[in-house]
Amino acid sequence: xxxxxxxxxxxxxxxxxxxxxxxxxxxxxxxxxxxxxxxxxxxxxxxxxxxxxxxxxxxxxxxxxxxxxxxxxxxxxxxxxxxxxxxxxxxxxxxxxxxxxxxxxxxxxxxxxxxxxxxxxxxxxxxxxxxxxxxxxxxxxxxxxxxxxxxxxxxxxxxxxxxxxxxxxxxxxxxxxxxxxxxxxxxxxxxxxxxxxxxxxxxxxxxxxxxxxxxxxxxxxxxxxxxxxxxxxxxxxxxxxxxxxxxxxxxxxxxxxxxxxxxxxxxxxxxxxxxxxxxxxxxxxxxxxxxxxxxxxxxxxxxxxxxxxxxxxxxxxxxxxxxxxxxxxxxxxxxxxxxxxxxxxxxxxxxxxxxxxxxxxxxxxxxxxxx
Numbered sequence: 001x002x003x004x005x006x007x008x009x010x011x012x013x014x015x016x017x018x019x020x021x022x023x024x025x026x027x028x029x030x031x032x033x034x035x036x037x038x039x040x041x042x043x044x045x046x047x048x049x050x051x052x053x054x055x056x057x058x059x060x061x062x063x064x065x066x067x068x069x070x071x072x073x074x075x076x077x078x079x080x081x082x083x084x085x086x087x088x089x090x091x092x093x094x095x096x097x098x099x100x101x102x103x104x105x106x107x108x109x110x111x112x113x114x115x116x117x118x119x120x121x122x123x124x125x126x127x128x129x130x131x132x133x134x135x136x137x138x139x140x141x142x143x144x145x146x147x148x149x150x151x152x153x154x155x156x157x158x159x160x161x162x163x164x165x166x167x168x169x170x171x172x173x174x175x176x177x178x179x180x181x182x183x184x185x186x187x188x189x190x191x192x193x194x195x196x197x198x199x200x201x202x203x204x205x206x207x208x209x210x211x212x213x214x215x216x217x218x219x220x221x222x223x224x225x226x227x228x229x230x231x232x233x234x235x236x237x238x239x240x241x242x243x244x245x246x247x248x249x250x251x252x253x254x255x256x257x258x259x260x261x262x263x264x265x266x267x268x269x270x271x272x273x274x275x276x277x278x279x280x281x282x283x284x285x286x287x288x289x290x291x292x293x294x295x296x297x298x299x300x301x302x303x304x305x306x307x308x309x310x311x312x313x314x315x316x317x318x319x320x321x322x323x324x325x326x327x328x329x330x331x332x333x334x335x336x337x338x339x340x341x342x343x344x345x346x347x348x349x350x351x352x353x354x355x356x357x358x359x360x361x362x363x364x365x366x367x368x369x370x371x
Contacts, residue, residue, distance in 0.1 A: 009135035013053055016132060020125040024110060027118075033106045056133040059103035060086040060141075069096040074150040079143060089130055090144040092123050092224060120224040120279075146284050147218060212236045212295050219288040225276050239296035242271055254297065257290040264289075 017038075024034045063082040064072045071091065075083035085104065088096035098108035111122055134141040145153075213235055220227035243254040247267050256264035262280075268289070269277035281289065316339070 006136055006138060009132045010049060013129060013132040013136055014049055016125060016129050017052065020129065028110055031106065053133050053136055055103060056129065057137060059101040060084065060089065060130055062101050064088060064096055065100045068099040069093055071150050074153040075145055077153050078145045078149055084142055086130060086142045087144055089126055116226060123224050146287065209236045212239065212292055215288055215292045219285060219292065220274060222285055223275060223279060225274055227274060236296045239293060242268065243293035243297050254293045257286065257293055260286050
């Protein structure tokens with residue numbers, strides 16, 4: 001059969017490439033790479049198109065240079081193949097892209113000079129061009145591990161208890177602009193996160209609140225947009241109210257998120273315009289949004305004494321693992337549960353029991369995001 005999909009992908013690549021280069025030339029008219037070397041138009045010959053697409057794919061397939069990206073080892077471990085420039089592109093990590101590919105190297109200095117809005121469009125071009133290049137050659141683009149997979153792999157390889165509030169943090173100058181991100185994970189950081197969680201107990205500054213805030217920020221970073229107001233201690237409560245709101249077809253916003261319904265994004269963006277409803281959510285972004293809404297719901301459902309008990313024991317367990325007194329493999333779950341319940345009164349336990357019907361429906365989306 002005639003493969004019109006390959007033809008479409010080739011045409012899309014040429015069109016995207018032409019507009020991308022033209023946009024770069026408008027911003028950087030003195031750059032010889034843009035004005036002389038990156039030349040491809042609708043009138044270009046088939047041979048020229050093939051050459052440019054192959055150059056793009058070759059650059060994407062190049063392995064990441066050692067030390068340029070903190071997530072590289074995790075990606076390699078998860079996939080069983082070296083992390084490549086294609087992964088750095090997916091993570092919008094211009095530093096790793098430029099360090100590992102001479103073809104893309106000139107883009108690094110340009111991106112730093114673009115406005116936030118232009119940076120979002122820049123990455124949109126790069127993402128679409130990469131997808132079109134692979135499809136035009138009937139190649140499968142390397143799978144991109146989720147942040148949850150990366151965090152879990154780091155924990156498994158290093159034998160750490162990876163607390164949710166610390167699984168990812170940005171190493172870029174401006175983490176809100178989506179230009180780069182790197183994974184950090186240390187025993188000390190997890191222990192400190194757990195300790196601060198315990199000291200805070202329940203309320204707006206609790207550990208689960210920070211999990212919601214961290215995931216919310218990560219969602220914004222993946223979308224390449226600014227995350228305003230994430231330090232507001234009412235964020236979790238506002239997200240909880242939004243998640244429970246009934247909208248299209250009698251569904252709640254959280255239910256629509258699980259269905260990947262665009263009506264969910266539109267409603268969320270009406271309350272939080274920073275997410276930008278004009279850009280469709282990727283599967284990973286849907287997962288993060290669903291996780292955030294579910295966690296905020298569960299956070300507001302768990303009574304404060306129970307939350308404080310959970311966070312306190314989590315800190316103790318993290319410190320025990322950090323100190324070498326136990327491991328994840330030898331952890332006695334029943335004993336941990338007993339420690340949590342042992343610090344609660346009969347009234348606290350009864351209050352928690354009454355809240356279980358509100359808590360359980362939020363567990364499934366959270367567990368799915370961890371798979």
